[in-house]
Amino acid sequence: EIREIQAFARARGLHLVPEIDSPGHALAFTTLRPDLAHPDLDKPGFGLAYLDIRKPETLAFMKRVFDETAPLFESPFFHIGTDEYRLDLVKDKKERARLGELFRKHINQCARYLEKKHHKIVRIWSGYEHMPGTTEPDKSIWIDMWVTSDALNKSREGYRFINSSHFYTYIVPGMPYYGVNNRFLYEEWSPLVFRKKDPKGVLRPGAPGLMGGKLHVWNDAGPTGYTWNEIARLAWPSLLAVSEKLWGTKGSPDYAAFLERAAPLESPPGVSLLERKVRANKDGLVWRLEKKPLWFIANSHYPLHRAGGADNLEYPWTASFTVDRLSDARGDEVLLSSGLASFYLDLTWTRTHKKTREKTTFRGVACVRAKQAPGPDPLHSHNPDVLLFDYQVPLRKKVRLTFVGERDRTSLYAGGKFVGTQRIQMVCPLERLGAPRPESFQGRLLDGAIWNRSPWREAGKWSPNTIGKDFKVLEWNLGVLPRTKEVMVRFQYTGGAHRLEIQWAALVQGGREAARDEHPGFTGRKDEDNTYRFRLPDLPERKSFVLRAEVRGGGGGDSRGKVFLWDLPGAL
Numbered sequence: 001e002i003r004e005i006q007a008f009a010r011a012r013g014l015h016l017v018p019e020i021d022s023p024g025h026a027l028a029f030t031t032l033r034p035d036l037a038h039p040d041l042d043k044p045g046f047g048l049a050y051l052d053i054r055k056p057e058t059l060a061f062m063k064r065v066f067d068e069t070a071p072l073f074e075s076p077f078f079h080i081g082t083d084e085y086r087l088d089l090v091k092d093k094k095e096r097a098r099l100g101e102l103f104r105k106h107i108n109q110c111a112r113y114l115e116k117k118h119h120k121i122v123r124i125w126s127g128y129e130h131m132p133g134t135t136e137p138d139k140s141i142w143i144d145m146w147v148t149s150d151a152l153n154k155s156r157e158g159y160r161f162i163n164s165s166h167f168y169t170y171i172v173p174g175m176p177y178y179g180v181n182n183r184f185l186y187e188e189w190s191p192l193v194f195r196k197k198d199p200k201g202v203l204r205p206g207a208p209g210l211m212g213g214k215l216h217v218w219n220d221a222g223p224t225g226y227t228w229n230e231i232a233r234l235a236w237p238s239l240l241a242v243s244e245k246l247w248g249t250k251g252s253p254d255y256a257a258f259l260e261r262a263a264p265l266e267s268p269p270g271v272s273l274l275e276r277k278v279r280a281n282k283d284g285l286v287w288r289l290e291k292k293p294l295w296f297i298a299n300s301h302y303p304l305h306r307a308g309g310a311d312n313l314e315y316p317w318t319a320s321f322t323v324d325r326l327s328d329a330r331g332d333e334v335l336l337s338s339g340l341a342s343f344y345l346d347l348t349w350t351r352t353h354k355k356t357r358e359k360t361t362f363r364g365v366a367c368v369r370a371k372q373a374p375g376p377d378p379l380h381s382h383n384p385d386v387l388l389f390d391y392q393v394p395l396r397k398k399v400r401l402t403f404v405g406e407r408d409r410t411s412l413y414a415g416g417k418f419v420g421t422q423r424i425q426m427v428c429p430l431e432r433l434g435a436p437r438p439e440s441f442q443g444r445l446l447d448g449a450i451w452n453r454s455p456w457r458e459a460g461k462w463s464p465n466t467i468g469k470d471f472k473v474l475e476w477n478l479g480v481l482p483r484t485k486e487v488m489v490r491f492q493y494t495g496g497a498h499r500l501e502i503q504w505a506a507l508v509q510g511g512r513e514a515a516r517d518e519h520p521g522f523t524g525r526k527d528e529d530n531t532y533r534f535r536l537p538d539l540p541e542r543k544s545f546v547l548r549a550e551v552r553g554g555g556g557g558d559s560r561g562k563v564f565l566w567d568l569p570g571a572l
Helices: 001-008 025-031 056-072 093-118 152-155 182-187 228-246 256-264
Strands: 019-022 076-082 121-125 143-146 161-164 210-213 286-289 292-295 301-303 317-327 334-336 341-352 359-369 387-389 398-406 407-413 417-422 432-434 443-451 458-462 471-477 488-495 499-507 511-523 531-535 545-553 560-568
Touching: 019 056, 056 093, 056 317, 076 093, 093 121, 143 152, 152 161, 161 182, 182 228, 182 256, 210 228, 228 256, 256 341, 292 432, 317 334, 317 341, 341 387, 359 407, 387 417, 458 471, 458 545, 488 499, 511 531
Parallel strands: 019 076, 076 121, 121 143, 143 161, 161 210
Antiparallel strands: 286 443, 292 443, 301 432, 317 398, 317 443, 334 341, 334 432, 341 359, 359 387, 398 407, 407 417, 458 560, 471 545, 488 531, 488 560, 499 511, 499 545
16 A cells, blocks of 8 residues: 555655654554553643653664565655654653653664665654753754754754744644745745744755755644645645745745736646535525424434535535524534534533633534544544634524634624634534434524525725825725625735724715714734624615725734625525
8 A cells, every 4th residue: 555655646746755753653652562651751632652762672663663664665765753752741850861862862773773774864853952962863864844943053063954944834724823824935935944033043045954845734633623625725825835935936026926827726637625525506505495494302413405515515605594492402502513513503611721721611602623533523522623602592582693614714693793703714514404412402493505605705905005004094996785784894804914903984885975884993813893884775776885994004004904795695
């Protein structure tokens, strides 16, 4: 199977480098050989996942692993990992110092074995620099510099190394602590830049030892977590930008021009991962409830009858339901579910603070996404994303709930009013209404529909060219407005050093103000009251409208963003 994978890759111009990590990231090994696990390195949530390098048998075991695997790979390279060995879990300073030196020696012992017996060029991750001890890696070892940025030192000391900086080149789908700034990568970054703010982290062209750079996609949320489609769509724009920079050329003056040039590559031939697998009609409708009403008791569940495709719909999507909740199941009421996600009309959830361990219980409408190891349902996966909204669905009252999924955000509207947004990306489950276990809501589903698009249509943009540090009035042409009782507009920050602050917004037709919403709001790394609502009089025509708003950049004019208009009347 390994040879088949290599042949597949070779035919497509790809080079596979194997990595077998030790002594950290070793749960597969310590599960097989618990006698080789270090008893004091027990990280909560990880278990005894670290090899005990004090034992001679540990190195002997790793040599047998290398003997079994190294001959199977064509690559001249073999990566031995050596990252994230959690010595901080050892409280005794002397023992920590001893382990640090043993760790450094472990690097060279593994490398020399692979070099001598299997004739491999060995690579490691940086991080040993943070370990106690004096032994340095052999100069024959290539270093993937991810958590360190002292590239100038590595160059002077005669090492060969790769720019693998986690500051700039790490994509971890579903994990907010990492992200890639494509504009920065294209306009400012190069393999010479390990960290801009570190004097030793920027090299001069031609610096000896620098072998190149690379982009990383770590699926820490797998094997559930993000779908193939989400991962591909997240990584593809970064891959295009980084590829051009790694070849040493930049064919466009800035990232905006690059995006225009790269647009034809958004759907490359022979690549299906960038396309969603759910069928829809020309209006984007994926499913609509035909049999009305649909009654639910504790364990009711019905398949979603639709045209076909996958059991989950990736962003953008809109799911709208009219429900009549007739009984209180005490915080565990599923409306829609699949193996990867569940939407709850009511969920009671207790969170534990990572540092204080203090527990807080919440209750309300929720979206739950499975993450890491699967469980019997998404809520009971290893580390689920639980998106709780501050809204209680009333009993014996018809309510329209609308869930909206966009990139990096999920929002809820109830009764036509905005409830809140969570900055977590969600898939829309398409497998069933209700749940197979006794967790379905109890009541009636009066109406429902799911679309493969967001209700928000892009209507305009702002940029540093138009925004200043002082308030001023800007205008955007909205064109034709939807025929709804209420028109909604949202300002959404997309980048820059400063947020956008809004004083008021108004709809103007033919130079006359037709409606105004006056309240302060802002949009940046956090949003507050950035949606504006307008009740229009009964006008003969709803075309040629202009949005007018008084805005400024909070603290300066470096702000970019988009203006959106709600354009899916059937969803509210």
